[in-house]
Amino acid sequence: MQYVEIPVPSLKKGEVLIKVEAASINPADCRIQKGLLRPFVPQFPFIPVTDVAGEIVEVGSAVQEFKVGDKVVSKLIFWKAGGLAEYVAASESITVPLPAGVSSADAAGLPVAGLTALQAVKAIGTKFDGTGVGSNILITAASGGIGSYAVQLAKLGNHNVTATCGARNLELVADMGADEALDYKTPEGAALKNSSGKKYDYIVNTTNGGKWSAFKPSLSSHGRVVDVAPNFGNFVASILTLFSKKKLSTVILSLGMEDLRFLL
Incomplete structure (x- = not known):
C-alpha cells in the first residue's frame, strides 16, 4: 500500500460525500489487498475498507434523508470500497x-x-x-469483532452463552456477558465442553478454522451450527446436512440498514 493523491469523488444521484473521520479494517479487506478475492474485485490499485463514519460535506441529487453537516456511518460496497480515503461517496441507501x-x-x-x-x-x-x-448456545472466537458482538446480542436475546477465546481474553468475554468462557487451548475448550456437560442447541462459528466434524459431537439431537466464516469443508457440510437432524448453515452478510439502525 502507498499514499497517493486522487480527486475527491463526484457524486451520482442518491449519493452523499462523507469526510471520513474513522474507518475499521476487517479480515475481508486484508484478503482483498492480498489478491485472494480476485476476480471478484476490481483491478489494483484499489482503495480498501468498507466501514466508515464521518460528516457529510455534500449531498447529491435525490437525497432525501441527509444534509450537509450530518454525522453518519456507512457500509460501502466491497468491490468499490474507498474507506481509507479522506472523502468517499456513499449511497444514501447504505x-x-x-x-x-x-x-x-x-x-x-x-x-x-x-x-x-x-x-x-x-x-x-x-x-x-x-x-x-x-437456547443453550456456543459462540467461537468470542473476543474477535464478530464474536464480541454476538455474545452481547445473544445475551440480549436471553440465551445461555458459552464462549471460546484465548486465555488472556477470558475475563473480557465474561464481562461482555458470557455465562461461561472457555480457553480454546485447554482440553475442555478444544472439545467445546461447558461445565454443565449440556449439548448446544446452536453453535455460532465466527472463526475460519472451525470444522463441522468438531462441532457435530457438541450439538443436541436437533442442533445447528451457524457459520459466518465458512471454509470449503463447511460449505460442503451445509449441503450434506440439509436433511439431517443436526445441520450446518452459513450466513452471508446482507446490507440491512434497519439492522444497522438497531445496533446504533
Missing part, C-alpha cells in the same frame, strides 16, 4: 445517521462485524422484545 453520543470511532467498527453478528444471532431465532425462548 448510510445511517449517528445518534447523539455515538462517536465516529465507535460507529465505524459496527457495519461488517456488528451486522454479521446480528444476522447470525437472528438466524437462530433470537428475539429482542422479550418474547423469545432462550
